[in-house]
Amino acid sequence: MAKKVAVIMGSDSDWGTVKGAVKMLKSFDVETEVHVMSAHRTPAEASAFASGAREAGFGVIIAAAGKAAHLAGVLAAHTTLPVIGIPIKASTLDGLDALLSTVQMPKGIPVATVAIDGADNAALLAIQILALSDEALSAKLLEMKEEMAEGVREKDAKMQQEAERL
Known part of the structure; x- marks a missing residue:
């Protein structure tokens, strides 16, 4: 059975960037679920989703967030699935704050991180991960x-x- 990809964004304002990832995933016929969850405003929901993602049939989680951008790290802390972070350009720092918040993870909690607003590459990386077991x-x-x-x-x-x- 083919694995799904979860695309989680910290705010609906991230959709303008994130929809590129969803389009890319769908162009490869990868089943995709899209959610808005906040590392800061709905941490219990984010934790529960990540904790149950493998059992729900997901193979990869993509997490997009701007500013403090802790979403990918929170999700990665609660799963053994690969998590790909998309730093979103959402502040006066042109996304550098989100990039550093996403990429600078502590040992043992890896988050693969793409470029600022790099939604298409996040989707392609997820597809490459799934393709390891899908000819x-x-x-x-x-x-x-x-x-x-x-x-x-x-x-x-x-x-x-x-x-x-x-």
Whole structure:
């Protein structure tokens, strides 16, 4: 049975960034659940969700938060599933506060962290993790990478033509 991915955001204001991850996951036909949970305002719910995520069929949790950005760490503290943090640009520090809050985890509580507002890469990392035990996902990833490479080759050919015209 295919594993699901949970996409948890600390606030509904994060949706503008996070929906990119959901679109990416759905484009790979990965079952996805989306929730708003706060590390600070609903810590019991966040803890309960993470504690039961494996039994609920999840394989990866993606957590997006801005400012203090403790959500990914709180979720990671309550599960053995991989947790991927998306630091959200939500303050006057341009997301650097969220990046540092997400990436600087204590020993024993790892959180894989993508770039500030890096929702697409968070989804792709989740898909790569699931693809370790799902050949169909692995094949879709290989196809996507080949399409990206072909796009670069086409741009290279156009650039070569432009350079020749100079």
